Amino acid sequence: MSDLLNMSLCDVAAAIRRKRVSSLEVTRACIERAKAVQPTINCFIALEEEEALRAARAADRAVTRGAKLGVLHGVPLAHKDMFYRAGRVCSGGSKILRNYRPMVTATVVNRLAAAGALWLGRLNMSELAASPTGHNPFFGDCCNPWNPAHITGGSSSGAAASVAARACYGALGSDTGGSVRLPAAATGVVGLKPTYGRVSRHAILPRAWSFDTVGMLTRTVRDCARVTAVIAGADPYDPTASSVPVPEYEHELGLGLRGLKIGVPRKHYYEDVTSDVRQAMKESLAVLRSLGARIIELDVPDPQHTILLANIIGQVESSAVCANWLRERPQDLSLVVRTRTEAGLSIPAVSYLEALNARSRITAEFIRSVFRRIDALHVPVMTTPVPTRAETMPDRPGEIMAMLASLTRNTRPFNFLGLPSLSVPAGFSNNDLPIAFQLIGRPFSEGVILRIGHAYQGETDWHVREPEI
Amino acid sequence: MPTNVDSEAMRRLVAQLRGLKLSRTRAAHLAKELARVNAAACIEGARNDFNDQPMNFTVTLAALAKR
Numbered sequence: 397m398s399d400l401l402n403m404s405l406c407d408v409a410a411a412i413r414r415k416r417v418s419s420l421e422v423t424r425a426c427i428e429r430a431k432a433v434q435p436t437i438n439c440f441i442a443l444e445e446e447e448a449l450r451a452a453r454a455a456d457r458a459v460t461r462g463a464k465l466g467v468l469h470g471v472p473l474a475h476k477d478m479f480y481r482a483g484r485v486c487s488g489g490s491k492i493l494r495n496y497r498p499m500v501t502a503t504v505v506n507r508l509a510a511a512g513a514l515w516l517g518r519l520n521m522s523e524l525a526a527s528p529t530g531h532n533p534f535f536g537d538c539c540n541p542w543n544p545a546h547i548t549g550g551s552s553s554g555a556a557a558s559v560a561a562r563a564c565y566g567a568l569g570s571d572t573g574g575s576v577r578l579p580a581a582a583t584g585v586v587g588l589k590p591t592y593g594r595v596s597r598h599a600i601l602p603r604a605w606s607f608d609t610v611g612m613l614t615r616t617v618r619d620c621a622r623v624t625a626v627i628a629g630a631d632p633y634d635p636t637a638s639s640v641p642v643p644e645y646e647h648e649l650g651l652g653l654r655g656l657k658i659g660v661p662r663k664h665y666y667e668d669v670t671s672d673v674r675q676a677m678k679e680s681l682a683v684l685r686s687l688g689a690r691i692i693e694l695d696v697p698d699p700q701h702t703i704l705l706a707n708i709i710g711q712v713e714s715s716a717v718c719a720n721w722l723r724e725r726p727q728d729l730s731l732v733v734r735t736r737t738e739a740g741l742s743i744p745a746v747s748y749l750e751a752l753n754a755r756s757r758i759t760a761e762f763i764r765s766v767f768r769r770i771d772a773l774h775v776p777v778m779t780t781p782v783p784t785r786a787e788t789m790p791d792r793p794g795e796i797m798a799m800l801a802s803l804t805r806n807t808r809p810f811n812f813l814g815l816p817s818l819s820v821p822a823g824f825s826n827n828d829l830p831i832a833f834q835l836i837g838r839p840f841s842e843g844v845i846l847r848i849g850h851a852y853q854g855e856t857d858w859h860v861r862e863p864e865i
Numbered sequence: 866m867p868t869n870v871d872s873e874a875m876r877r878l879v880a881q882l883r884g885l886k887l888s889r890t891r892a893a894h895l896a897k898e899l900a901r902v903n904a905a906a907c908i909e910g911a912r913n914d915f916n917d918q919p920m921n922f923t924v925t926l927a928a929l930a931k932r
Contacts, residue, residue, distance in 0.1 A: 638926070742882075746906075758909075759929070838929065839930045
């Protein structure tokens with residue numbers, strides 16, 4: 397594998413800018429790597445080789461003529477197959493949409509292009525972003541680069557796998573209940589679910605509008621900070637995209653941890669955590685403490701009630717997206733999607749609105765009680781080692797709901813609360829699969845959690861380890 | 866508190882409202898889940914203020930950001 401591929405996104409962008417390497421060389425290396433790993437991990441739905449190479453040549457010409465260059469100039473990225481480009485196929489990982497050509501382009505896609513990023517291809521994902529495992533019966537399962545028998549996590553399965561496998565430098569994903577953080581955790585990369593409304597969702601495939609967020613998967617926190625700064629901010633096409641100013645995340649990374657308080661919940665988020673995950677959490681906290689952060693144990697509200705309310709909202713909204721297909725093309729939907737769609741059909745509209753109305757109050761109460769004392773919360777992303785694909789392939793609806801609840805128990809509450817959450821690699825479990833912790837901050841405090849994650853990566857090397865494929 | 870929807874009522878509801886046929890087992894499972902989430906919504910409904918509205922959430926987040 398080319399050494400170029402082990403460079404971080406920021407380093408490769410600097411190398412292209414300084415003419416130490418061409419975008420064409422970098423893009424060719426990514427394409428070769430993508431072709432080499434695809435038979436094993438199946439992370440791409442479509443590799444757009446010729447167009448990527450054409451764009452790379454254009455990027456190099458811009459460098460040569462001294463044009464003004466964006467912060468991602470010439471860097472090949474690939475994205476979960478749910479970000480629309482006008483006139484181009486966007487499948488949502490589904491059979492039903494496999495030839496769907498939207499008429500509009502996602503704001504985040506336009507912003508990445510304006511910053512100079514290249515589009516390498518469309519990445520595999522759970523069908524219609526509906527499952528936290530990464531299984532896909534229509535395009536084939538995406539497999540974990542650390543061990544293909546295990547799940548990647550989902551639904552941004554290809555995004556995580558391609559970044560972990562060094563087939564691209566970063567990938568857009570989406571997170572409605574854990575779909576960026578779970579695959580990031582399972583494959584050993586960084587994943588940010590931003591504050592609800594921090595990043596525009598215009599022209600992306602919807603899953604549940606009240607929870608959908610667009611997030612970035614990268615190998616380093618600095619890379620994540622850079623891309624987030626590019627895609628964040630108000631958007632006239634998305635009324636939920638906030639006008640809260642976007643800070644210079646990358647500049648804040650070096651501020652260090654002295655004076656920051658990191659909270660560890662006494663209950664709920666550590667229940668049934670396996671010993672290897674618990675040990676990794678303990679060690680990560682020791683690193684953060686050694687960097688000057690104060691670690692504070694505290695009581696946090698029980699998430700179970702929040703999860704029930706999240707289920708109401710998520711099930712109703714995703715049913716509204718898929719109900720027509722359930723009636724007209726049930727044979728073209730997987731059991732997971734059919735099961736989840738059915739679940740929302742009979743929930744009363746009043747219950748749905750009561751759950752939505754409670755959200756502001758519950759979030760305000762959570763922030764007042766938890767963030768009164770701390771700057772960020774630290775919890776495991778997954779409470780057990782990454783399971784195998786076979787273990788997470790249920791064949792009955794009842795099993796599906798139990799599996800979903802188990803995998804997303806530590807991620808889903810923060811979608812309901814709308815809070816920013818960052819998944820950071822923190823070691824390996826007894827089955828040699830990655831473990832990660834999650835940092836949760838106040839609304840719009842992405843800068844704080846990125847700063848903590850960056851400081852942690854400065855002291856550890858989990859994020860530079862590469863899977864053998 | 867409301868009484869639960871039983872599995873037969875669930876089957877009829879989904880068939881009449883959405884034109885879909887559920888197995889008895891599946892309908893029983895959905896009825897149980899509906900009872901669970903509906904109870905949670907009723908509890909929150911009692912706590913909500915009549916001035917609350919869903920669109921307030923993004924404003925709430927912005928207001929709760931640390932300045």
